[in-house]
Amino acid sequence: MASTEPATVTNKQIIFSGYVSGFPKESDLKFTTTTIDLRIPERSTSILVKNLYLSCDPYMRICMGKPEPLSSSLVPPFNTGEPITGLGVSKVIDSGHPDFKKGDLLWGVVGWEEYSVITLFPYSHFKIHHTDVPLSYYTGLLGMPGMTAYAGFYEICSPKRGETVFVSAASGAVGQLVGQFAKLMGCYVVGSAGSKEKVNLLKTTFGFDDAFNYKEENDLNTALKRYFPDGIDIYFENVGGKMLDAVLINMKLNGRIAVCGMISQYNLVEPDGVHNLATILYKRIKVQGFAVFDFYDKYSQFLDFVLPHVRQGKITYIEDITEGLESGPSALLGLFHGKNVGKKLILVARE
Amino acid sequence: MASTEPATVTNKQIIFSGYVSGFPKESDLKFTTTTIDLRIPERSTSILVKNLYLSCDPYMRICMGKPEPLSSSLVPPFNTGEPITGLGVSKVIDSGHPDFKKGDLLWGVVGWEEYSVITLFPYSHFKIHHTDVPLSYYTGLLGMPGMTAYAGFYEICSPKRGETVFVSAASGAVGQLVGQFAKLMGCYVVGSAGSKEKVNLLKTTFGFDDAFNYKEENDLNTALKRYFPDGIDIYFENVGGKMLDAVLINMKLNGRIAVCGMISQYNLVEPDGVHNLATILYKRIKVQGFAVFDFYDKYSQFLDFVLPHVRQGKITYIEDITEGLESGPSALLGLFHGKNVGKKLILVARE
Numbered sequence: 001m002a003s004t005e006p007a008t009v010t011n012k013q014i015i016f017s018g019y020v021s022g023f024p025k026e027s028d029l030k031f032t033t034t035t036i037d038l039r040i041p042e043r044s045t046s047i048l049v050k051n052l053y054l055s056c057d058p059y060m061r062i063c064m065g066k067p068e069p070l071s072s073s074l075v076p077p078f079n080t081g082e083p084i085t086g087l088g089v090s091k092v093i094d095s096g097h098p099d100f101k102k103g104d105l106l107w108g109v110v111g112w113e114e115y116s117v118i119t120l121f122p123y124s125h126f127k128i129h130h131t132d133v134p135l136s137y138y139t140g141l142l143g144m145p146g147m148t149a150y151a152g153f154y155e156i157c158s159p160k161r162g163e164t165v166f167v168s169a170a171s172g173a174v175g176q177l178v179g180q181f182a183k184l185m186g187c188y189v190v191g192s193a194g195s196k197e198k199v200n201l202l203k204t205t206f207g208f209d210d211a212f213n214y215k216e217e218n219d220l221n222t223a224l225k226r227y228f229p230d231g232i233d234i235y236f237e238n239v240g241g242k243m244l245d246a247v248l249i250n251m252k253l254n255g256r257i258a259v260c261g262m263i264s265q266y267n268l269v270e271p272d273g274v275h276n277l278a279t280i281l282y283k284r285i286k287v288q289g290f291a292v293f294d295f296y297d298k299y300s301q302f303l304d305f306v307l308p309h310v311r312q313g314k315i316t317y318i319e320d321i322t323e324g325l326e327s328g329p330s331a332l333l334g335l336f337h338g339k340n341v342g343k344k345l346i347l348v349a350r351e
Numbered sequence: 352m353a354s355t356e357p358a359t360v361t362n363k364q365i366i367f368s369g370y371v372s373g374f375p376k377e378s379d380l381k382f383t384t385t386t387i388d389l390r391i392p393e394r395s396t397s398i399l400v401k402n403l404y405l406s407c408d409p410y411m412r413i414c415m416g417k418p419e420p421l422s423s424s425l426v427p428p429f430n431t432g433e434p435i436t437g438l439g440v441s442k443v444i445d446s447g448h449p450d451f452k453k454g455d456l457l458w459g460v461v462g463w464e465e466y467s468v469i470t471l472f473p474y475s476h477f478k479i480h481h482t483d484v485p486l487s488y489y490t491g492l493l494g495m496p497g498m499t500a501y502a503g504f505y506e507i508c509s510p511k512r513g514e515t516v517f518v519s520a521a522s523g524a525v526g527q528l529v530g531q532f533a534k535l536m537g538c539y540v541v542g543s544a545g546s547k548e549k550v551n552l553l554k555t556t557f558g559f560d561d562a563f564n565y566k567e568e569n570d571l572n573t574a575l576k577r578y579f580p581d582g583i584d585i586y587f588e589n590v591g592g593k594m595l596d597a598v599l600i601n602m603k604l605n606g607r608i609a610v611c612g613m614i615s616q617y618n619l620v621e622p623d624g625v626h627n628l629a630t631i632l633y634k635r636i637k638v639q640g641f642a643v644f645d646f647y648d649k650y651s652q653f654l655d656f657v658l659p660h661v662r663q664g665k666i667t668y669i670e671d672i673t674e675g676l677e678s679g680p681s682a683l684l685g686l687f688h689g690k691n692v693g694k695k696l697i698l699v700a701r702e
Contacts, residue, residue, distance in 0.1 A: 265628075
């Protein structure tokens with residue numbers, strides 16, 4: 001409940017300069033300092049949180065684009081002059097909501113700032129009950145990206161033991177988990193990534209059967225044929241464009257493509273043309289776009305599944321942590337140049 | 352069973368000259384005359400049929416392409432120097448198979464010739480039991496195209512009353528039925544076709560809510576927005592390429608695209624690039640390729656559904672019949688230039 005004493009503090013923020021065409025620049029995200037009253041007004045059902053970790057996710061590029069109905073049907077655009085929003089792990093400072101009290105930990109959408117006022121709606125925020133695992137994992141493994149990998153792989157791809165799985169952007173927040181889920185399932189899994197370091201990570205740390213650096217391949221079709229001489233049953237799509245085109249002609253009969261993201265396309269003014277769509281017909285392929293929030297009713301089921309594996313060390317998770325909100329813009333922008341190694345996030349405050 | 356007297360007759364045939372690049376020409380399909388013994392050898396389980404109707408279907412262009420694993424996984428290529436194959440309605444002349452006897456009518460794959468020897472396998476041929484409807488309907492409404500429309504619309508698109516449906520190549524063998532099924536379901540349905548005559552047919556004979564001539568539209572996106580201001584729930588895809596690209600950005604959330612064919616692409620050496628695939632992600636769209644033969648176990652269920660509607664005049668079917676096997680090549684080639692109005696077929700013999 002609201003305290004009686006005012007407590008106004010400074011609140012650092014990352015402000016959106018306005019919509020972006022092409023690759024975003026640091027000037028599109030401006031650091032500023034304002035103040036905030038650390039109390040929730042009487043009768044408000046909002047909560048006020050201190051942000052501990054902020055997540056850098058590829059979908060945020062979509063929110064930077066010119067507002068238009070197509071992309072907005074997945075995620076709302078950022079508001080010019082306001083802090084950008086993203087997923088974060090936060091601690092409740094004050095609460096007007098019966099389900100949350102001071103000191104509670106939660107994850108969900110917050111502003112890129114030190115303190116945020118949150119209006120709750122169903123599945124907008126999740127209380128954190130398990131703190132024997134790193135708290136930062138709730139931006140990745142145990143948060144939205146983890147749930148994305150879980151829903152996308154198990155619900156959309158309907159995997160079967162022995163099937164062949166290809167994952168692009170495989171060392172990213174979602175990809176590294178899809179590969180590990182595929183191995184748990186008894187699938188053969190190959191990932192692509194954009195550096196030797198990432199490729200090594202896939203093969204050694206995450207247990208992919210094989211991996212390749214797409215930047216070193218002249219012909220992605222040839223590369224895929226090398227790793228999948230008999231074709232691909234399941235493609236977990238994170239990149240789009242030329243990779244999708246090459247994957248299509250390597251799909252097996254009744255293959256499934258889960259469209260989780262198309263990061264290679266977000267910064268293009270004119271998206272790449274994909275030519276091999278007739279394969280969808282020839283091979284009777286299912287291509288299915290999905291959004292993680294349609295599956296949030298399965299979040300506790302997901303935790304029941306994944307937490308034991310994490311505690312037993314059967315699932316590992318690599319994070320790439322930048323410290324300080326001020327470093328947020330360059331951390332986020334680095335994502336679109338593949339600079340991150342593993343799940344990219346920002347440590348804003350230790351508690 | 353085999354008769355004791357030899358009975359050798361002439362057998363006109365349409366022979367495949369060899370694989371085709373670009374639009375097929377009449378010289379790719381050569382008329383010839385040979386002879387055939389009208390008896391099945393002792394102990395053979397084959398059957399010998401007289402072909403009454405031969406069906407011209409868009410998929411046959413795929414069989415004319417350079418043999419390669421991709422397209423061959425849908426349909427086998429034609430063999431050079433042999434009669435092309437297609438679906439037909441035939442009458443049994445002699446049979447070594449216990450399920451068929453002389454005089455039986457059936458539909459299934461035969462050679463483009465007057466008489467064919469058929470080796471039966473499961474679902475390769477269907478005995479015709481209902482002859483109170485035109486026999487030619489078993490090349491269309493009551494045969495493969497009808498079953499394609501039924502499986503594609505009901506099984507792949509999961510339609511719901513009140514949804515919006517768009518059908519391309521809508522006056523063709525499959526499209527005209529999809530539109531009528533959609534109306535039976537209580538959907539709003541619009542079709543595209545390539546001439547004023549076909550557009551009129553859609554609106555007057557088949558009961559589409561609206562229709563347009565895609566050749567008269569400068570911008571397919573604008574055309575689709577005119578007919579679907581709130582977007583498309585279901586797209587029944589028969590053409591591919593530019594139409595698919597325009598449809599994608601007009602799809603509604605959780606829309607479904609059944610990929611039945613891509614006739615605009617079959618004759619291209621380099622297929623069109625499709626740019627708007629990110630919509631699959633933004634709108635969580637399912638794009639599903641399918642092949643009718645995966646649904647042939649539902650054929651009798653389909654007949655139970657469709658025959659009463661046909662007998663009561665609630666479903667109509669327009670055929671475009673050419674007489675004489677000699678005219679077969681030009682009839683088939685006309686399909687790839689949109690010359691047919693309705694289901695294209697060839698009358699080879701009246702009985």
